[in-house]
Amino acid sequence: MKKVLFTATVDSHILHFHIPYLRWFKEQGYEVHVATNGKEKIPYCDVKHRVSFERSPFKINNLRAIKELKKIIDKEQYEIIHCHTPMGSVVTRIAARKARKNGTRVIYTAHGFHFYKGAPILNWCVFYPIEKWLSKYTDCLITINKEDYELAKRKFKKCKDIEYVPGVGIDEEKFDFEMTQEQKKELRKSLGLKEDDYVIIYVAELSKRKNQSMAIKSIKQLVKDNQNIKLLLVGKDSYNGTYKKLVQKLNLENNVIFTGYRKDVPKLMKISNLAISTAKQEGLPVNIMEAMIAGLPIVVTNCRGNKDLIEDVVENDDVNSMVNRIKEYIKNQNLNIRYNIENYKLQNVKKEMSRIYKYFT
Numbered sequence: 001m002k003k004v005l006f007t008a009t010v011d012s013h014i015l016h017f018h019i020p021y022l023r024w025f026k027e028q029g030y031e032v033h034v035a036t037n038g039k040e041k042i043p044y045c046d047v048k049h050r051v052s053f054e055r056s057p058f059k060i061n062n063l064r065a066i067k068e069l070k071k072i073i074d075k076e077q078y079e080i081i082h083c084h085t086p087m088g089s090v091v092t093r094i095a096a097r098k099a100r101k102n103g104t105r106v107i108y109t110a111h112g113f114h115f116y117k118g119a120p121i122l123n124w125c126v127f128y129p130i131e132k133w134l135s136k137y138t139d140c141l142i143t144i145n146k147e148d149y150e151l152a153k154r155k156f157k158k159c160k161d162i163e164y165v166p167g168v169g170i171d172e173e174k175f176d177f178e179m180t181q182e183q184k185k186e187l188r189k190s191l192g193l194k195e196d197d198y199v200i201i202y203v204a205e206l207s208k209r210k211n212q213s214m215a216i217k218s219i220k221q222l223v224k225d226n227q228n229i230k231l232l233l234v235g236k237d238s239y240n241g242t243y244k245k246l247v248q249k250l251n252l253e254n255n256v257i258f259t260g261y262r263k264d265v266p267k268l269m270k271i272s273n274l275a276i277s278t279a280k281q282e283g284l285p286v287n288i289m290e291a292m293i294a295g296l297p298i299v300v301t302n303c304r305g306n307k308d309l310i311e312d313v314v315e316n317d318d319v320n321s322m323v324n325r326i327k328e329y330i331k332n333q334n335l336n337i338r339y340n341i342e343n344y345k346l347q348n349v350k351k352e353m354s355r356i357y358k359y360f361t
Contacts, residue, residue, distance in 0.1 A: 002361075003031045003076055007069070007092045008084040009053040011038030017111075017168040017286075018084070019043050020346060021353060033076065035069060036088075053088055057126060062091055069095040073104070080360055082107045086114060090130060093137045100137065105360040108134075109142040109165075112283025116147060116304050119281070135159040140356060144168070144284040147304045163356060166308075167284040169349030170341070174266050175293050184271045191257055193271070196228055198330060201272040201296075203234040203265055203287040204279065206258075210235075212243045214278035214301070214317055220250050221323045226330070229255065234268060236261040269294040274329055280316055282306055284344075292339040297329040309344075 004025045008014050014022075014034055022044035025032050034042050035049040042048060049072050052065040073081070073096050081104060083092035089108045096106050114127040135141065135156035142163045143149040149164040156162065179187075185195055193199060200219070204210040212233055222229045233243065233256065247256045262268060265287075269275070275291035275298045282305025289309065291298050299322055300306040302313040314321040329335070342348060 001031045002029065003033060003078045005033045005035060005073070005076070005078045005081045006084070007035045007051075007053075007081065007088050009037060009055055009088040010085070011036045011040040011042065013085055013088075014042055015040065020169065020171075020350060021082075024350065024354060024357070030079075033078070035072065035092075037065075051091070053085075053091060055085075055087055057087060057090070057130070062087060065091045066095050070098070073099045077102070078104050080105050080107065080357065082109070084109050084111065086127065090134060093134045097137055100139070105139045106137065107140045107142065107356065107360065108138050109144065110148055110152075110283075111144060112281065112305060113148050113151070114281075116151075116281065118303075132156060139360060142356070145282075145305050145308045147308075148283075163352075165349060165352045165356075166343045167286070167289065167349060169346030170286065170289045170293060170344050171346045172293050172341075175269070175290070177266070179267065179270050187267060187271050191232070191259065193230055193257070194228070197230045198226065198228055198274075199230050199232060199272040200274050200276055200326065201232045201234060201268060201291075202276050202278070203268075203290070204277065204285075205235045206233065206237040206239045206243055208239060209279060209281050211278045211280050211301070211316070213246055214319060214322065215276060216243060216246050216250065216252065216256055217319045218276075218278075218322045218326065219252060219255055221319065222326060223252070223255050225327075227255070229330075231256045232259060232268065232272065233257065234259045234262050234265065265290065266294070269296060272296060273333070274299065274326065276322070276326075277301060277306055278316075278322070279303055279306060284308060289341065289344050292341050292344075295337055295339075297335065297337055299325045299329070 026044045031046045033047040034045045035051045037053040051068045052061040054061045083089040114123045136158035138159045140161040141159045144167050152162045219231045275296045277300040284305045300310045301316045
């Protein structure tokens with residue numbers, strides 16, 4: 001039986017983004033393997049491997065991970081290996097060098113290079129040389145935004161094939177449901193929201209990169225005119241409580257709600273009035289694509305990935321511009337907003353990915 005291996009540093013990456021593609025391989029008759037550093041059960045996965053991946057490129061465990069994964073790859077003799085996440089893909093491509101000589105094809109999806117226009121010099125000094133070196137051990141490099149695609153075409157000429165695929169695919173069926181006014185009211189109430197609150201939602205891991213401080217500072221200005229403006233920050237805290245401390249410092253405990261990680265994002269979108277992203281760096285943001293499907297007004301910062309989806313952006317950390325843009329939407333709440341989301345739908349992205357997979361089999 002033909003075998004395929006998906007690799008990523010953590011289980012959550014596979015679970016959030018790649019289940020439809022594991023299922024696709026199962027339907028094609030493959031034995032599906034997954035390698036991460038986690039223990040979670042993965043749907044459509046026949047064999048789960050635990051490998052000592054670390055997110056940081058400076059952790060010694062990644063050397064151990066190379067040895068562990070090389071042993072697995074040499075034993076299993078995969079037809080295709082599809083690697084994801086920065087260090088997951090570095091470890092995988094190093095471990096798979098011998099296998100490629102024996103016919104294994106290695107596909108790498110870059111979910112947003114760490115080097116980009118405006119990135120810190122350290123990112124270019126560390127990550128760019130590694131990616132350029134490993135490009136010669138990559139049969140297909142998939143980029144999910146136009147900036148990364150153009151950079152890869154210019155700089156990674158040793159890579160056999162470079163493709164642009166617009167994201168991992170958004171499942172619009174998740175949003176194909178109705179909520180009664182009573183259900184919306186109850187969900188709002190459970191979050192401490194009133195019926196007449198104007199709710200701004202930002203779905204993202206709490207981190208320096210997602211820059212929630214800009215969103216919080218924008219709320220500080222907005223509530224001067226309207227205390228019924230509320231901000232939902234939806235996502236796990238990976239920034240050691242930094243943003244909760246900022247909210248306390250600005251006396252915004254009644255206006256900023258930290259929900260933690262939630263599995264009901266489509267429902268939260270349906271009780272919200274507007275979606276934002278204040279990120280400084282993105283690949284192709286799922287949160288914004290989902291807000292597009294939900295038909296929400298959207299305000300985003302000018303970073304790679306955001307500007308692939310929304311043309312009219314505000315500059316990073318320009319709180320005044322974000323506040324003014326939000327105020328425009330508050331004044332015009334009856335706007336009929338439509339987005340062209342066809343290219344980002346799961347069914348269309350799956351067609352692109354199946355074309356690539358079939359080419360390498």
